[in-house]
Amino acid sequence: MMLDVPQDGLAAACGALVGFSLALTGGGGSILAVPLLLYVVGVRDVHLVIGTSALAVAVNAYANLLAHARAGHVRWREGAVFAAAGVAGAAAGSELGKWMDGQRLLALFALLMLVVAAWMLRPRVIAACGPVPRHLQTRLAVTGFGAGALSGFFGIGGGFLIVPGLMYAARMPILEAIGTSLLGVGTFGLTTAANYARSGLVDWMLAAVFLAGGVFGGALGVRAAGRLARTRGALTAAFSAMIAGVAVYMLIHAALPAAAAAQH
Secondary structure, eight states: OOOOHHHHHHHHHHHHHHHHHHHHHSOOHHHHHHHHIIIIIOOOOHHHHHHHHHHHHHHHHHHHHHHHHHTTOOOHHHHHHHHHHHHHHHHHHHHHHTTSOHHHHHHHHHHHHHHHHHHHTSOOOOOOSSOOOHHHHHHHHHHHHHHHHHHHHHTSOOHHHHHHHHHHHSOOOHHHHHHHHHHHHHHHHHHHHHHHHTTTOOOHHHHHHHHHHHHHHHHHHHHHHHHHTTSTTHHHHHHHHHHHHHHHHHHHHHHHHHHHHHHO
């Protein structure tokens, strides 16, 4: 698809918003990228949007990962275990997701988001630092596989799944979980993008413009994440509110066509 100048600007602006969300909360990348590319940039092919957004969000996540690493927010060993296990899950989940009706898939996705948003607000005891004990390594790998499978199934980077998964399995504080999650977001996103690219469903030029905006937004998001983390519970509340809001929007959006069809 050839982009004109207004579309270039819109794609870059949308990429900046996605990059900011990824760096600030570790999630919201593909969840925001797909509707932005469809309804703001104006790409009509849903499968092309999914493949392109997966690639852009994956590379964006890796770029933001470096910024978080410089700030000391990444636990590489735990992230590598989680991501490696999740690749197998993402490959299997993406194949299964292709067989499900799109509207039903979106509704299930929105319900899952509401569950995760509520779970994030529960009080829990989290270790502040240090490596994951050996007996928790298996739990980390199993959780990574599950997050990867759901990520591939829904065609997303899966940050909103990975962050609570790391908090649960590795007992990380949220800021470290956000920084570390970007390794999984990038890896899972590339797995999904490769699957779609094999079918010619990636717009490389659009992905490049989207990514350029994402790098700028990501730099702002890393700074904002550091400031919010100093306020107890603020970052967790922001993360939960974001995914709950998107989930409610998706449920309403999915219900409208069904209601219109019922009237006829």
